[in-house]
Amino acid sequence: MNPTMNSISSETFKTTPSHPEHTIPLDFTNVPKLPDSHAWTLPHQPIDPFTQEPLPIIDLAKPDVSKLVRHACEEWGAFQITNHGIPICLLNEIEYQTRRLFSLPAESKLLAVRSPEGFTGYGLARISPFFSKLMWSEGFSIIGSPVEHASQLWPEDHAKFCEVMEQFQEEMKALSEKMVAIMLSSLGLTHEEDVKWFEPMKEGCDQSTCVLQLNSYPVCPDPGRAMGLAPHTDSSVLTLLYQGNISGLQVQRDDAAGWMPVEPVEGALVVNVGDLMHIVSNGRFKSVLHRALVNNEHHRVSTAYFYGPPRDAKVSPLRKLIDRDHPPLYRPVTWKDYLEAKSKHFSKALESIRL
Numbered sequence: 001m002n003p004t005m006n007s008i009s010s011e012t013f014k015t016t017p018s019h020p021e022h023t024i025p026l027d028f029t030n031v032p033k034l035p036d037s038h039a040w041t042l043p044h045q046p047i048d049p050f051t052q053e054p055l056p057i058i059d060l061a062k063p064d065v066s067k068l069v070r071h072a073c074e075e076w077g078a079f080q081i082t083n084h085g086i087p088i089c090l091l092n093e094i095e096y097q098t099r100r101l102f103s104l105p106a107e108s109k110l111l112a113v114r115s116p117e118g119f120t121g122y123g124l125a126r127i128s129p130f131f132s133k134l135m136w137s138e139g140f141s142i143i144g145s146p147v148e149h150a151s152q153l154w155p156e157d158h159a160k161f162c163e164v165m166e167q168f169q170e171e172m173k174a175l176s177e178k179m180v181a182i183m184l185s186s187l188g189l190t191h192e193e194d195v196k197w198f199e200p201m202k203e204g205c206d207q208s209t210c211v212l213q214l215n216s217y218p219v220c221p222d223p224g225r226a227m228g229l230a231p232h233t234d235s236s237v238l239t240l241l242y243q244g245n246i247s248g249l250q251v252q253r254d255d256a257a258g259w260m261p262v263e264p265v266e267g268a269l270v271v272n273v274g275d276l277m278h279i280v281s282n283g284r285f286k287s288v289l290h291r292a293l294v295n296n297e298h299h300r301v302s303t304a305y306f307y308g309p310p311r312d313a314k315v316s317p318l319r320k321l322i323d324r325d326h327p328p329l330y331r332p333v334t335w336k337d338y339l340e341a342k343s344k345h346f347s348k349a350l351e352s353i354r355l
């Protein structure tokens with residue numbers, strides 16, 4: 001574990017506290033009928049899979065990766081990657097530890113609840129207050145070491161959980177840096193010259209701020225009317241998602257009304273372009289609108305790694321992408337500024353910083 005990771009505290013992300021009923025999840029065990037509080041009137045709007053090309057699956061070992069990544073980021077804002085180098089045994093371990101956490105009784109999980117102004121620990125998704133109905137999910141957010149909350153959950157037995165979560169974050173960070181470098185170079189940019197804040201693997205000075213989010217979608221008595229995670233874009237530069245082998249994730253394309261399922265591919269990771277990458281690329285890359293649905297057979301879990309810039313770095317549209325025909329679309333923001341904008345304006349956050 002890189003020792004400097006501990007210096008990234010949840011201070012970086014503190015925003016306005018949310019309402020208690022939008023923080024603490026329901027005890028999902030033995031709920032025979034979907035409560036009205038969790039019943040969404042949602043047209044499921046499936047997309048016709050035959051009229052749409054599916055979300056790209058990109059083999060990172062192939063030679064034409066850069067072109068494929070650019071196309072995926074411009075058209076979808078998301079894609080799956082294989083041959084990414086994360087060992088399958090680590091993915092299995094992360095899923096095992098995630099299930100172990102969410103299988104604890106509700107009263108134990110409440111010992112690790114996220115404080116109203118905090119950023120780490122157990123709770124509902126932070127976007128919950130923007131919706132009148134509650135989501136059929138629970139989450140656990142980690143920044144660096146999870147020991148503070150894990151020791152409340154398992155006073156004697158949290159070492160393995162912490163070790164796996166920390167190792168996973170290290171691997172995800174390296175892969176995120178690789179993916180950011182591919183995305184930037186696919187636009188003809190070199191990060192050394194063009195993106196001041198992006199300093200991969202800078203020795204002894206691990207600057208970027210990242211969040212590991214464990215998501216749990218318990219078996220649901222009425223999945224047709226429930227929402228696992230409501231439609232949103234990620235605020236990060238990019239997000240790496242491992243969804244195991246249970247479907248539920250769906251993405252939407254700008255111009256399409258329907259939702260496209262992202263079917264699990266064994267050992268693959270989903271890459272989402274986040275809002276900050278949308279800003280950096282001056283709107284060339286789309287931050288993908290996505291959501292997660294639930295089912296009545298399997299308890300689904302996923303792990304999302306949100307990769308962000310150093311806390312004080314100003315993120316702005318890259319100069320090389322700006323000319324008379326392409327004026328800058330957004331003003332410079334730090335990640336902290338942007339998360340504040342998101343917690344105030346949610347889906348209008350990008351608009352709120354538009355020039």
Ligand SMILES: C=C1C[C@]23C[C@H]1CC[C@H]2[C@@]12CCC[C@@](C)(C(=O)O1)[C@H]2[C@@H]3C(=O)O
Pocket residue numbers: 013125126127128139141211213232233234235236306342
């Ligand atoms: C670094 C991030 C990214 C956050 C906020 C903060 C920590 C928790 C992340 C999530 C995780 C669950 C979905 C989401 C939409 C949510 O509600 O909390 C994410 C949000 C964002 O992408 O905006």
Ligand SMILES: O=C(O)CCC(=O)C(=O)O
Pocket residue numbers: 213215229234241243248249290291292301302304
């Ligand atoms: O569980 C999923 O498939 C999606 C998770 C997600 O979008 C998130 O954590 O931001």
Ligand SMILES: [Fe+2]
Pocket residue numbers: 232233234239290304
């Ligand atoms: Fe997301």
